[in-house]
Amino acid sequence: MPDAPGQPPAISLHALVREFRGRGTPMRALDGVSLDVAPGEVFGIVGRSGAGKSTLLRCVNLLERPDSGTVTVLGQEMTRLDEAALRQARRGIGMVFQHFNLLSARTVAGNIAFPLEIAGVPRAEREARVAELLPLVGLEARRDYYPAQLSGGQKQRVGIARALASRPRILLCDEATSALDPETTEEILSLIRSIRDRLDLTVLLITHEMAVVKAICDRVAVMEAGMVIEQGRVFDVFTRPAHPTTRRFVSEVIGHVVPPGTVARLPDPNPGEERRLLQVLFAGPSSTRAVVSEASRRFGLDLNIVSGRIDAIGSEPYGLMALAAYGPPNAIEEASAWMRSLGLDVSDIGEDPA
Amino acid sequence: MIPWLPPALTDLLIEAAWQTLLMTFGGAVIAIIAGLPLALLLHTTGPGGLLPNGWINRPIGLLVNAIRSTPFIILMVAIVPFTRLVAGTSIGTTAALVPLALAATAFIVRLFENALREVDRGVIEAARAMGATRTQIMARVLVPEALPGLIAAITVTLVGLVGYSAMAGAIGGGGLGDLGIRFGYQRFMPEVMATVVAILILFVQGLQSLGDWLVRRFSRR
Numbered sequence: 319m320p321d322a323p324g325q326p327p328a329i330s331l332h333a334l335v336r337e338f339r340g341r342g343t344p345m346r347a348l349d350g351v352s353l354d355v356a357p358g359e360v361f362g363i364v365g366r367s368g369a370g371k372s373t374l375l376r377c378v379n380l381l382e383r384p385d386s387g388t389v390t391v392l393g394q395e396m397t398r399l400d401e402a403a404l405r406q407a408r409r410g411i412g413m414v415f416q417h418f419n420l421l422s423a424r425t426v427a428g429n430i431a432f433p434l435e436i437a438g439v440p441r442a443e444r445e446a447r448v449a450e451l452l453p454l455v456g457l458e459a460r461r462d463y464y465p466a467q468l469s470g471g472q473k474q475r476v477g478i479a480r481a482l483a484s485r486p487r488i489l490l491c492d493e494a495t496s497a498l499d500p501e502t503t504e505e506i507l508s509l510i511r512s513i514r515d516r517l518d519l520t521v522l523l524i525t526h527e528m529a530v531v532k533a534i535c536d537r538v539a540v541m542e543a544g545m546v547i548e549q550g551r552v553f554d555v556f557t558r559p560a561h562p563t564t565r566r567f568v569s570e571v572i573g574h575v576v577p578p579g580t581v582a583r584l585p586d587p588n589p590g591e592e593r594r595l596l597q598v599l600f601a602g603p604s605s606t607r608a609v610v611s612e613a614s615r616r617f618g619l620d621l622n623i624v625s626g627r628i629d630a631i632g633s634e635p636y637g638l639m640a641l642a643a644y645g646p647p648n649a650i651e652e653a654s655a656w657m658r659s660l661g662l663d664v665s666d667i668g669e670d671p672a
Numbered sequence: 673m674i675p676w677l678p679p680a681l682t683d684l685l686i687e688a689a690w691q692t693l694l695m696t697f698g699g700a701v702i703a704i705i706a707g708l709p710l711a712l713l714l715h716t717t718g719p720g721g722l723l724p725n726g727w728i729n730r731p732i733g734l735l736v737n738a739i740r741s742t743p744f745i746i747l748m749v750a751i752v753p754f755t756r757l758v759a760g761t762s763i764g765t766t767a768a769l770v771p772l773a774l775a776a777t778a779f780i781v782r783l784f785e786n787a788l789r790e791v792d793r794g795v796i797e798a799a800r801a802m803g804a805t806r807t808q809i810m811a812r813v814l815v816p817e818a819l820p821g822l823i824a825a826i827t828v829t830l831v832g833l834v835g836y837s838a839m840a841g842a843i844g845g846g847g848l849g850d851l852g853i854r855f856g857y858q859r860f861m862p863e864v865m866a867t868v869v870a871i872l873i874l875f876v877q878g879l880q881s882l883g884d885w886l887v888r889r890f891s892r893r
């Protein structure tokens with residue numbers, strides 16, 4: 319579904335700059351951010367605290383007005399709209415918050431109906447819509463509860479139902495699962511995914527957890543100091559992170575390929591030979607065992623599998639393996655080149671991988 | 673009716689109680705009607721509000737503070753020309769209502785403003801994200817979410833008004849406090865003073881309990 323070629327992006331951010339002038343020097347929360355989100359995709363933005371994620375997300379519905387740059391949502395240039403038109407446009411963009419932001423004085427049903435009330439939808443229609451949404455988020459039995467009587471996960475379900483009430487085509491999630499425990503996080507993420515699949519919805523979410531990205535995003539952008547330092551398909555970013563920050567993020571989920579302390583336990587190379595640590599990444603169905611043994615035979619190398627794992631991102635399986643290669647330097651080079659020619663991603667990770 | 677008081681005094685007591693009720697509730701009603709819009713205005717135009725505007729916020733804030741810091745007995749006398757303009761007279765219960773309402777408004781505005789400030793900013797942000805207008809945010813988010821706090825503010829104001837109304841005797845406002853001073857103190861009838869004080873204690877207790885009950889009733893946190 320994501321990345322249908324030729325379709326205009328659902329959300330297009332161009333050269334966004336947002337500066338906050340505090341007491342001291344002005345600080346750039348956004349420093350020239352551009353990105354496109356394709357219709358129907360779940361796009362994640364990760365970054366450390368203070369990277370500018372929330373500011374970026376709030377620019378999409380102009381809760382935060384960028385100092386310069388343009389925001390285009392569903393073909394409409396948000397940055398040009400007057401107040402009334404902007405309010406209208408916001409009704410087509412649902413938003414889910416880390417701390418739920420529910421009205422404490424209203425019941426579950428009252429909260430879900432709230433955006434419809436704001437939009438002037440007649441009572442009967444509001445009630446019908448609430449009756450549709452309650453089962454979607456599994457809260458039929460909690461219809462008349464107040465937020466204070468709900469668990470965090472239930473509150474977030476209300477938040478999601480409320481965000482969907484006016485049938486938006488865009489859903490913005492600001493750390494929607496950061497206040498929840500891992501199990502509830504899982505629940506909410508699969509709810510968001512199933513909603514995306516069932517409704518014609520584009521999701522832009524921000525998080526500081528790579529696990530969230532891995533679980534539901536199609537593409538991801540990594541932010542640091544108000545800039546996007548890397549973006550691409552989640553699979554690509556996870557399997558071939560380019561930027562050191564991204565690598566650190568990825569390792570939170572994927573883990574170190576070479577467990578610490580491994581190198582010290584490896585035998586020393588024979589005289590005239592060399593020992594190198596290679597990381598081999600294979601995506602798809604290539605059989606690595608055969609590759610390893612064949613490379614060993616062909617190039618006269620000793621190849622030890624130091625560590626390895628097979629996992630999937632979305633529905634794409636991948637394997638990540640660390641090899642300790644022993645042999646003449648040029649033979650190791652040749653073997654690497656040969657494996658690359660087979661479509662494997664081989665990199666020399668040195669002896670002291672961070 | 674009250675066995676330890678002469679019948680004539682009982683009549684006076686009933687009249688005075690009625691005057692106290694009128695001054696307390698009359699003052700409070702005016703204070704609520706005038707105070708809520710003012711508090712919303714102050715909150716909206718304040719720093720970080722929905723529409724920050726120092727040119728509106730600061731003068732109103734200053735005026736409110738000025739009224740609040742003027743001792744009530746001085747305020748009563750100082751605004752006599754204004755009272756005459758509004759009430760047509762400067763003495764009596766109706767005339768006393770003018771300074772009472774003014775002082776109570778200035779008092780309740782700050783309390784209301786605090787209650788509004790307690791409303792979670794995130795909820796306001798959520799309403800903005802839904803495309804709510806400022807009026808909608810005030811009427812459907814700020815006021816309902818702040819309701820328990822607003823009720824508590826009204827209770828405190830009512831109790832304060834009971835005390836202030838005792839001073840209204842100075843401009844012929846009457847009321848229980850005035851009766852207590854005139855008979856209990858000046859004519860040395862401690863039984864009148866005791867009765868007046870007892871009635872006032874019961875009255876204030878009743879107000880406080882009612883207010884607390886309403887706060888609990890509307891509190892959903």
Ligand SMILES: Nc1ncnc2c1ncn2[C@@H]1O[C@H](COP(=O)(O)OP(=O)(O)OP(=O)(O)O)[C@@H](O)[C@H]1O
Nearest residue numbers: 338340347365366367368369370371372373374526
């Ligand atoms: N209203 C504001 N006034 C001043 N500075 C702000 C404001 N909002 C954000 N900032 C600053 O902009 C920077 C980016 O903030 P932002 O909230 O976008 O970060 P974030 O990536 O969402 O962080 P977190 O993960 O902690 O939520 C921070 O340094 C923050 O202090």
Ligand SMILES: [Mg+2]
Nearest residue numbers: 371372373493
């Ligand atoms: Mg944030």
